[in-house]
Structures are given as C-alpha cells and as structure tokens.
Amino acid sequence: MHITPIECFVSGDIRFNVTARVMNRSTLTANFQHSFLECCDHTGEIRIRCDKFGDKMKEVVINGVYTFTHLVAEKISQEDRERYRIPIEADHQLVFTEKSKSIEKPEMQELPHRMYNFTKIDELRKQIGDGTKKDRAMYDVIGMCKKVVEIHKNDHDTNEIELKLVDETTGLKKGFTLALVGQPAAEFRHMRKTGKFPSPFVVVAKNGRLQPRNNRIESGVTNMVLIPSLCELPNPWLSQRERYLKTWYKTAKEQKNAEDKRNEAAPKRERDADDSKEPGGALKRIKEEKN
Structure with missing residues (x-):
C-alpha cells in the first residue's frame, strides 16, 4: 500500500x-x-x-x-x-x-502531535483593553472552565455556548469568554450529554478569533474545541499543561474558601469585642444566645 x-x-x-x-x-x-x-x-x-x-x-x-x-x-x-x-x-x-x-496503527506512535502556541488569558485581556488588537486576530487558548452559559436566540435550540475561562494569570475573578458558535456548540452539547463530562474542566481552542468586545474569543463555525481529559490517548504535552491548571485551580479555590471563612468570622469577632467593652455586655450576649 x-x-x-x-x-x-x-x-x-x-x-x-x-x-x-x-x-x-x-x-x-x-x-x-x-x-x-x-x-x-x-x-x-x-x-x-x-x-x-x-x-x-x-x-x-x-x-x-x-x-x-x-x-x-x-x-x-x-x-x-x-x-x-x-x-x-x-x-x-x-x-x-x-x-x-x-x-x-498503534505501532507508529512516533508521529507528531498537534502543536499549539498558547496565549495566556491575561494577555488576551490586555490586547483588547489597550485597543491594539482588532477583530479577526487568531489565537490558541487553554484555560480552566469555571462556568458554562447557554444562550438561546430562539425557542428551539441553543445557538451559542459561552465558556468562562480562567488561568494562573487572571485568578478566579477575572477571566475570558470562549464562545462556541454553530457546530462547536452542537459538539459541546453532545459531549455533555454523554454523562462522562468532568467538572471543572480544561478547554483547548485552536485558532480562536479574538473579538474586541466583552473579553471574548470565538471558536468559529466548525472549529472544534478539545477537552484533553476526554481523549482516550491524551497528548503528553497537553496533559502536562492540563495537570498544572487543575492543580492551580484547586489551590486557588481552597485559598478563596479559607479567605471567605475568615471574612465571615471577622464581623462576629468584632461584635464580641464590642459587647465585652460594655458594662455587662458579655453576660447580656450569653443570655441572648441562650434565648
């Protein structure tokens, strides 16, 4: 042959x-x-x-x-x-x-993998913010998806899906939108229906088109996105980047949860301190708590 x-x-x-x-x-x-x-x-x-x-x-x-x-x-x-x-x-x-x-042909694993030239999400935000990049610029992007939003433009179908992405350069609050339009949206819906979809998950997009509005990059009409953890034979280089993002995200979430607990406890400590300064304040507070 x-x-x-x-x-x-x-x-x-x-x-x-x-x-x-x-x-x-x-x-x-x-x-x-x-x-x-x-x-x-x-x-x-x-x-x-x-x-x-x-x-x-x-x-x-x-x-x-x-x-x-x-x-x-x-x-x-x-x-x-x-x-x-x-x-x-x-x-x-x-x-x-x-x-x-x-x-x-499992014996021919020496063939190359697809190459990506990833741009960090914070850099994409800066390029939109300073006005140096206009519509139609193309980029490869990888990020942790923390939220999925389905946009319905009619009563029958989901025309667009927005994935809210973050990475170590943005933190958990600031991020970027990867918009799936047309076929990629249909592909994504199908993957979610399989029941094997991880959450949260890492998303890869090749040649996404930067849009100078709403901090977003579009996948294109038929340019599929890739979920590395769903690949049966993962790309070793992508797997390494995926593991890093998952570790970063887990650590950042744990730190945020710990900070939220400290912030919740702070007002209570302040109230306790104020009550203690008033005559009979501590005894009054104990009675209130019993009631």
Whole structure:
C-alpha cells in the first residue's frame, strides 16, 4: 500500500492513502453532515471530511494513529476557509469515499502531535483593553472552565455556548469568554450529554478569533474545541499543561474558601469585642444566645 505524505496531496480523481495522527474529530450525527477529522504527519496537517461515510470513523479516537485509505483530495476554497475558520493551513482537504477504511496503527506512535502556541488569558485581556488588537486576530487558548452559559436566540435550540475561562494569570475573578458558535456548540452539547463530562474542566481552542468586545474569543463555525481529559490517548504535552491548571485551580479555590471563612468570622469577632467593652455586655450576649 502506497502512503502519500500530507504535504504532497493534489486535487484529482486519484485515490490516496495516508497514515496520520488524529488531532481532533467531530461528533457523528445521524446523517453524518459536517463530520470530519483533523490529522497530521511529519509533513503537515490536513482535514479529512466524512460527510457521506461518517460511519467509517466510528472507532477513531483522538490522538490515535491510523491509515486512511481510498481518499480523494479537493482544494479548500478561500470562502470556506473564512466561513468555517478552518485551522488547517493546507490548501487541500481529503474526502472519504465508499471504499475508504480506517486502519489503526498503534505501532507508529512516533508521529507528531498537534502543536499549539498558547496565549495566556491575561494577555488576551490586555490586547483588547489597550485597543491594539482588532477583530479577526487568531489565537490558541487553554484555560480552566469555571462556568458554562447557554444562550438561546430562539425557542428551539441553543445557538451559542459561552465558556468562562480562567488561568494562573487572571485568578478566579477575572477571566475570558470562549464562545462556541454553530457546530462547536452542537459538539459541546453532545459531549455533555454523554454523562462522562468532568467538572471543572480544561478547554483547548485552536485558532480562536479574538473579538474586541466583552473579553471574548470565538471558536468559529466548525472549529472544534478539545477537552484533553476526554481523549482516550491524551497528548503528553497537553496533559502536562492540563495537570498544572487543575492543580492551580484547586489551590486557588481552597485559598478563596479559607479567605471567605475568615471574612465571615471577622464581623462576629468584632461584635464580641464590642459587647465585652460594655458594662455587662458579655453576660447580656450569653443570655441572648441562650434565648
């Protein structure tokens, strides 16, 4: 079987085979519309569309290595790239055909993982605050999600989901909004319905689009977000960052809870001290507490 490197694909009727690591994948819908994989090998990254034959990716897991056979290459139009904010830089995408197969290759773990260039959340807030960054700037972001907000723009569906993210640069109070619009919102709802969803959880977004309003970054129409803890074969580098954020968040929450308890106790101590200064104040307080 001839394997074609990702960087060598060209449009045409030729059927290609590719061996690559799955960096991310969409959720399969009933009719397989908008189903796709994002994959990489040593030469680059590529998107594999599965609109008509999504059943062929049922057993595919994120970060697994597979050989995908009988694929057809087609050029990605600039219109589609802008509309769907496709994070893959390749000019072409691959499409499953009726003869395509997904063959697992666990022995080929040397293939690279997706690379991220994360921007800390506080830096994103500063760029919006000082007016130096305008709409359409793209960033990779990772953060701890402390709140999920579903926004209903009609009576039938959730059109948008907002994830409130924090990291060690913002603390627990100040954060940033990752807005899931369109397909990412549908993907996220599906993941939450599985019953395996962790809380709180770490979220990763590739090529989110910075918005100069409301401290938010948008995932795009079909640019999926990644929940590292839900990956069956986690990316080692992402796992390290995920563990750090979880440890930071747990410690910050414990410190905040301890501070809240001290603040609650402070007024009571002040009242006790004031009562003690008044003649018979302490005895009066004891009687009041008994009553």
